[in-house]
Amino acid sequence: MATVDTEVLSLLLKASSKDFVAKLCNEAFLYRDTVVIPEALIQKTSEGLSIEVQESKNLLNHLSILTKKAVFQGQTEPAAVLKVFPDGFHKNLRDLLAKIIIENLPMWKNHAINNQVSLPRLLDFDWRVDIKTSSDSISRMSVPTCIMQLKVQENSTKIDSVPEVTSMNVELSKETLDTMLDGLGKIRDQLSSVASKGKK
Structure with missing residues (x-):
């Protein structure tokens, strides 16, 4: 991982408020993996700190790191967080950045996990039993089926947008449900086995 240039971070001392520094940290994290940082953000940083555009780019890059x-x-x-900063780094700025990191870390970790390249995630599901009735001139028959509603979250397509959540209904016969439950049981056993080996 690249090294943080604390001299560049010292440009934050020009900030007019602690809130501006906190917002800048969040913006830097949001665009941490982009090749090009949005010009609007660079310009806002430059104006807010009264620094040159190139200095703003460097600052945002090192805040991202x-x-x-x-x-x-x-x-x-x-x-532990304070150890990220070298001895001699401006104490007030160090303490402020450490406080921002601690307050935002749970949100940043959650955002990083949710935006990993992965398959759509199952958020929730609901189910009900339906009775399908068929009739003809000879007999009348009632067949129970399971209707499952799956709530799925798609992968995010934009870094500053919430991933889309979609719902779909699936109809399962008793035979199909038995087969699926058997398969899920085997998956559960394998996951338990792997988890127990990892604890040894």
């Missing part, structure tokens, strides 16, 4: 490093280490203890 800092926030990524914080998420990677996952530390929430103040003493």
